[in-house]
Amino acid sequence: xxxxxxxxxxxxxxxxxxxxxxxxxxxxxxxxxxxxxxxxxxxxxxxxxxxxxxxxxxxxxxxxxxxxxxxxxxxxxxxxxxxxxxxxxxxxxxxxxxxxxxxxxxxxxxxxxxxxxxxxxxxxxxxxx
Numbered sequence: 270x271x272x273x274x275x276x277x278x279x280x281x282x283x284x285x286x287x288x289x290x291x292x293x294x295x296x297x298x299x300x301x302x303x304x305x306x307x308x309x310x311x312x313x314x315x316x317x318x319x320x321x322x323x324x325x326x327x328x329x330x331x332x333x334x335x336x337x338x339x340x341x342x343x344x345x346x347x348x349x350x351x352x353x354x355x356x357x358x359x360x361x362x363x364x365x366x367x368x369x370x371x372x373x374x375x376x377x378x379x380x381x382x383x384x385x386x387x388x389x390x391x392x393x394x395x396x397x398x
Contacts, residue, residue, distance in 0.1 A: 271295035271387045273370045278392030281360055285396070289355040291370030291389060300372045301326075302379050303346065303353045307366035307394075317368070318344040318355060319379035333379045338364075360396045367391040 277289040291303065304319030317338055321331045332344050343356040353370065370389040377384055 271297070271372065273372060273387055273389035275368065275370045275389045275392040278368060278394045280395045280397065283360060283362055283396055283398050285360050286356070286358045287360065287394060289357065289368055289370075289392060289394070291353045291355075293351045293353075293370075293372060297322075297351050297372075299374045301374055301376055303370070303372045304379060304385070305344065305353075305355050306369045306371055306382055306385075307364075308369070308391075309363075309366040312366075314369070314382050316380035316382065318342055320344050320346050320353060321379075322346060322348070322353075322372070324348060335380070357394070360394075362396050362398045364394060365396050366394060368394050 272294045300322040303322045305317040308314040341359045346353045369391045371385040372387045373385040
C-alpha cells in the first residue's frame, strides 16, 4: 500500500518562502516520477513540478516545472529517505492553493495529472498580499 503524506503548508506573506515535503511509504521502488500539483478554489488541478524518481533510468533526477513557478520553486528528492521537497520562494498570492504530492509508475509526460497513480491528501498554502 502506497502512502504519500505532505507537510509544510501554511500562511505566508507575499515574497516569503515555504518548504513543502512529501514522505512516501510502500512500493516506492515502482515510482517513475514524483511531483506536485495544486488546486485553487474554483480552478482545475494544475501541475507545479515533477522529478524523475527512478534511479535506473537515464534521466534520473531530471526536473520539470510549470512556467508559472520556474525560477521560484525548486524540487529535490532524497531517495534514501523516500521524500521529495518543494522549496517555494518569492511566493505570490496567486500561488495560494491546496498542494498535492503525487507519484506515477508510468513512463510519459510528467505534467499530466491523469497519469499519476498515487496522491496525498494535500496541504494548504495561503499567500497574503
